[in-house]
Amino acid sequence: MAKRFEVIEHTADVGIAAYGSDLKEAFANAAYALFSLMVDLKQVGDTLYREVEITAENQEDLLVAWLNELIYLFEVESILFKRFRVDELTETRLKSRCYGQAIDPLRHKIKVGVKAATYHMLKVEKDNGSRVQVLFDI
Amino acid sequence: MARWEGTLKKIDDYRWEISQSYKAGMRVPGLIYADEPMLEHIREDQTPEQVANVACLPGIVSHSLAMPDIHWGYGFPIGGVAATRVEDGVISPGGVGYDINCGVRLLRTDLMVEEVSPKIEELVSELYRSIPSGVGSQGKLRLDQKEIDKVLLKGARWAVEKGYGEARDLEVTEANGTMPGGDPQCVSTKAKQRGGPQLGTLGAGNHFLEVQVVEEIYEPAIASAMGIERVGQVLLLIHTGSRGLGHQVCDDYVRTMGAAVQRYGISLPDRQLACAPVKSQEGKDYFAAMVCAANYAWANRQCITHWARESFIRVLGRSLRQLGLEMIYDVAHNIAKMEEYQVDGKRLSLCIHRKGATRAFPAGHPEVPEIYAEIGQPVLIPGDMGRYSYVLVGTERAMEDSFGSTCHGAGRVQSRSAAKRSLRGADVARGLAQRGITVKAGSMSSLAEEASEAYKDVAAVVEVAHRAGISRKVAKARPLGVVKG
DSSP states (O other), X not given: OOOOEEEEOOSSSEEXXXXXXXXXXXXXXXXXXXXXXXXXXXXXXXXXXXXXXXXXXXXXXXXXXXXXXXXXXXXXXXEEEEEEEEEEEOSXXXXXXXXXXXXXXXXXXXXXXXXXXXXXXXXXXXXXXXXXXXXXXX | OOOOOOOOEEEETTEEEEOTTSSTTOSSOEEEEOOHHHHHHHHTSSHHHHHHHHTTSTTBOSOEEEEEEEXXXXXXXXXXXXXXXXXXXXXXXXXXXXXXXXXXXXXXXXXXXXHHGGGHHXXXXXXXXXXXXXXXXXXXXXXOHHHHHHHHHHTXXXXXXXXXXXXXXXXXXXXXXXXXXXXXXXXXXHHHHHHGGGTTOOOSTTOEEEEEEEEEESOHHHHHHTTOOSTTEEEEEEEEOOHHHHHHHHHHHHHHHHHHHHHTTOOOSSGGGOOEETTSHHHHHHHHHHHHHHHHHHHHHHHHHHHHHHHXXXXXXXXXXXXXXXXXXXXXXXXXXXXXXXXXXXXXXEXXXXXXXXXXXXXXXXXXXXXXXXXXXXXEEOOOTTSOEEEEEOOHHHHHHSSSEEOOSOOBOSOHHHHHHHOOHHHHHXXXXXXXXXXXXXXXXXXXXXXXXXXXXXXXXXXXXXXXXXXXXXXXXXXXXXXXX
């Protein structure tokens, strides 16, 4: 399988670059990367799902807003997400289905807390294959 | 990440300037507090570029400042201080950061290390049990929206009124634990939903509780005024912030300000510097929300203090009075404050952004608690978990040179993944145990990420702040027991 994402070194925080055959897939892989930083996703099921819809000024902002919405859902509803389907992605709108499982403290060891996705080093690239990049505040 | 190749002009042994001509758009020069060996580390990534970028903020005065613990952040560097004019300058949520009012609280005891050492395992376990920690940890308090709004307005005072702590605690908390100017209506429902279950929790990352032992006293008279009497005395340090509520407030307003930047015709070198005029509606709303988050953080540290005291009482079998477990001080290190300073002979109202920087007011300043009127405001500098922490005191020089600010900690030199590659959590725990430090952590990988090797030596950081005169060393403490999320 093609590489879904890689971690970008940063002194205080953690960045990721995610790839896909199209932008929808790259976005989905960025969300996958976010939850991979937090937990071993092999231990997480996908029986629960949420539809997440975001509007923003542009695609870069959509990416940050979407990831932050997932962090919010993780904190408020205690859901770990592992599978993402971006059904619609325009310049200003994103519709997704996100599958995961409620945290089970006995099975899920949280490796790191992510405070937020930031706008620093933010990139959404469509040329030469789709690639997105985002830095998380840890 | 590429090395920074710009020019740093030496002002003196501890101050280095980035000229205003370094890049287009800078409104003032940059100024980094560091000694020569530290500069090498600082140049290894784009930290100085971030200092220069902050210098582009509309209304910034004097310098874009970097404290000696500076390291690479997102937008603003961590360890940065930026003063902008209230009249025509901007306020930036990124200049405070996601963990609004992340800060440090230090308590003293009448206990000596010999009394605590035999019980340290039990004490650390009890602290770990009674104070929820870890990612997304939820507390014992359940607050409805109405009660949250009270916390956002009253801060630590809310906690004391509910029986968590004593009125005296408030006297020795920055802003008395209740910063004025908050408006809960400016805080989103999402932020309140995140904050509701998390009040009274430590969180994860670099947040910790530490039982410490005084190792050295540099200024006995000043230390004594703070209740630090002798080497071997036991202290308790609490390091945490505003949890998910603060993160959400920052995220909400970075988004708002992103749009405001265009509306006000502000051009910025980095989107994470998003800002709006202090006097604009967006600026006022952010400040009112930030104040609420800051108050939440003070309430959080106040609740934790109460449970920590209960833990000491249970394990040591003594009353609070016998323990002498009293607060030395509580100080924010991620916050924006409206303060007045003399700049080029003029008295100016300024918005002081401190992001990873500590307020350091001198003796006699009206905001310094009465009991410290003659010594100045205590400045609390936690090191990393394997090494030592410092107590400093504010100076007049800080008022003249650094907008009443100094460093806040050690400052990272190694990325989290690099730390994890080179160290294993279990080895870190063993290494700490060999040095007589008991650790209880929710996650082994967080232990490796926060290992000493990933940080600058806090002693070197404090030495620069001391020699540059922006604060004075008072005492040093080493850890005995650590609780981490």
